[in-house]
Amino acid sequence: MSLEQNVCYEFGDFILDPSNRLLRHLNRGVNLTGKDINVLIYLVEHGSEVVSDQQLIGAIWGVGSKLDVSNISKHISTIRRALNCDPRAPRFIKTYHKRRSYRFIAEVKEIKKPGYSADEAPDGARSFVIEANLFSPVFLGSAAFGRIGGVEKGSQWASYKEFPIDGARLCVFSSGIGVWHLTERREVNSFAALAQWRLGIYRAILAGKHRISIYTARLKDTATGSADPLKLVVGVSKYVVSLLVLSEPQWLRPERFSKPLRLLSCLTPLEGETSGAVPESGRLERELLDGTYANVDSVEFGSPGIDIGFANWDGVSYLARHSQSAALKTKIAEFEIAVQSAWWLAKCIVEEVTNGSASAADLELAARELRRQYGRIKAIGPTESTAERTMTEAILKTSRLDRLIGDALLMLEEE
Helix, strand or coil: CCCCCCEEEEECCEEEECCCCEEEECCEECCCCHHHHHHHHHHHHCCCCCEEHHHHHHHHHCCCCCCCCHHHHHHHHHHHHHHCCCCCCCCCEEEECCCCEEEECCCCEEEECCCCCCCCCCCCECCEEEEEEEEEEEECCCCHHHHCCCEEEECCCCEEEEEEECCEEEEECCCCEEEEEEEEEEEECCHHHHHHHHHHHHHHHHCCCCHHHHHHHHHHHHHCCCCCCCHHHECCCCCCEEEEEECCCCCCCHHHCHHHHHHHCCCHHHCCCCCCCCCCCCHHHHHHHHCCCCCCCCEEECCCCCEEEEEECCEEEEEECCHHHCCHHHHHHHHHHHHHHHHHHHHHHHHHHHCCCCCCCCCHHHHHHHHHHHHHHHCCCCCCCHHHHHHHHHHHHHHCHHHHHHHHHHHHHHC
């Protein structure tokens, strides 16, 4: 092992900077300080050796130290938690109980020191940029398309009127469904912080306190009549779906884009984490990024070496690594708008039938619109790329749109 000042050690998704006594996991600082970081540095730098607790005490606390050897096991436990290393199936530190010794067993590579400054706090992290797209569907009334002004726009999957309002846009469909599309570039230091931000918007929309909720209340009053068959669900917003586009981070090598993107597609598990609240803050994020917490519901899409994305029930993530794939993020947004419009229309039909507030005859126009829109969503384009095809397949699979529309139409047939 090298002891040069400009050298760091890389193992797994971690980078250890001995000279600055910093440990990072996928560029996020890990809160490991004091003697804990010293013990880790010593074990890494003596990775080929079995190191006894007495050897550690002599090297770190000084020869002749009266430190009780039981303290070493406590430091090892703290390090293991920071590395998310299960002692029953160790990936980094192996314990030899009879010999009261330890060995760092992971492969270690020497790399040049990353470009962060030496005066960074141990728990600091370089920020990353996210282009956030949030989609929230709402039924505005059957007459909404005719009564609400806007420019007619659309894609191969849907046609709608675009109504820009206050940094967002409302896409109004002929069915009366409107899909709010909010966009914002955010610089964040952790995935948990991003999850908290998204959760805050979701709660504000559901509580009617977000700016788009105020506009929704005004617009639905102009587009709803007393005879509207979907009157129970007018103006109601129930969820927010996200498309999070990651700007290519310089600190992350291409072969490691998969884990952060998989997590971006499903941030819900991190909504309960608050940065700095407890010593274990960030533990779940590290587990998710480590891959020890498997999310089997995320479906990958894209073209190998060009772009990569993941679709999940929770949302979609995407990273374009080549100029020729930059346009796909616009297509993802357009496809999500089409899917969420159809998804919410089907859900509204199910709600009305379940509550007995409308008959099949009353809902025939809505059912006709649903069939027509679903046909466009499922249509195969003659020139679609591999990335586009895999994207639409991944979103359709994880949204379970097929099943919901099937249930809605079956309920109408049985009425």
